[in-house]
Amino acid sequence: MTTNASGFFKTSYASDLGLWETPWRRFWVLVGLALVATFPFFANTFWIGVINLAAIASIGALALNLVTGYTGQLSLGHAGFLAVGSFTVGILVGQWSMPVWVTLPAAIVVGMVVGLFVGVPSLRLRGIYLSISTLAAYFFIASLATEYQSRFSGGAGILIPPPQIGSWVLSGERNWYFALLSLTVLATLLCLNLNRSHIGRAWLAIRERDLAAAALGIDVSSYKVMAFVISTGMTSLAGALLAYYTAFVSAEAFTFFVTIEYLAMILIGGLGSVLGSLLGALFVTILPFLIERAVEQFPFPATFKTNMFAVQNGLFAILMLGFLMFEPLGLARIWGRIRAYFELWPFRYRPLP
DSSP, X not given: OOBOTTOOBOOSHHHHTXXXXXXXXXXXXXXXXXXXXXXXXXXOHHHHHHHHHHHHHHHHHHHHHIIIXXXXXXXXXXXXXXXXXXXXXHHHHHHHOOOHHHHHHHHHHHHHHHHHHHHGGGGTOXXXXXXXXXXXXXXXXXXXXXXXXXXXXXXXXXXXXXXXXXXXXXXXXXXXXXXXXXXXXXXXXXXXXXXXXXXXXXXXXXXXXXXXXXHTTOOHHHHHHHHHHXXXXXXXXXXXXXXXXXXXXXXXXXXXXXXXXXXXXHHHHOTTOHHHHHHHHHHXXXXXXXXXXXXXHTTOOHHHHHTHHHHHHHHHHXXXXXXXXXXXXXXXXXXXXXXXXXXXXXXXXXXXX
């Protein structure tokens, strides 16, 4: 039986496995969801669009954290898996005019198949060798996407019409906001439930020491491949949503820098944390726009404006190094300390049992 300073006691396994430990946390989760739901009614179109991009990035960051944060498998092919989803939509819509209720499931299935092939090398490779194999997968996918784009669209990319179900067409930033918010909530619940199940516990054991996990009876091979399959399926879904949202698919949009951005999301947010994936995706997505606004509003040197991309890269590098050195658990840990302060106030530490 466990307790905390709120006076709430866990008296069953069901309460111990609950998504939120105390009524206090459930209350603030509901408050947070209410704020998120009302955001598009008082925000302008520009910032709603930025949050839409952050919602898509959140799904991709959650997927990457399943492999890297929970299973301990470093993946450098994330941009390629996003491209798989985008080009699946581009091919199905551009050549066969398939509806959205066909293209999105197809993108997930294709991504899971790709994850199966990428996950097989993880059975014999680990560490830097595994990361190199995923990097090779990225270059292979990128070359296929570039070749398809040059042959079937003349290298100009593929235009995607808005998704349509019956007579209803998904358009407008506010409508997109609620659609992407719903999918992000579903992806979050999926990851939360996976991580608190026997699958998540097996992934954590493999991350800490795969030989010890095998000695405990865990089928290490199956769980490693499962992590890649689920992760690439979710990543492909994020790529498909990005294709529909931007109404355009191009191989140039999936450079290796995209992989670095997603690694920054889970490092800054917090490895092995669902909340960290969401916070990291939100932070990394908003940061470039905040930098641009700051450069416009304050008297920075003119070189900042002409070298904005280099400035953003430099800030990403500084932030990643800073979090690795001073707060390895990322934004999720910072939020945990803030939350604990208000839960324990006016005490500084939890009282002894």
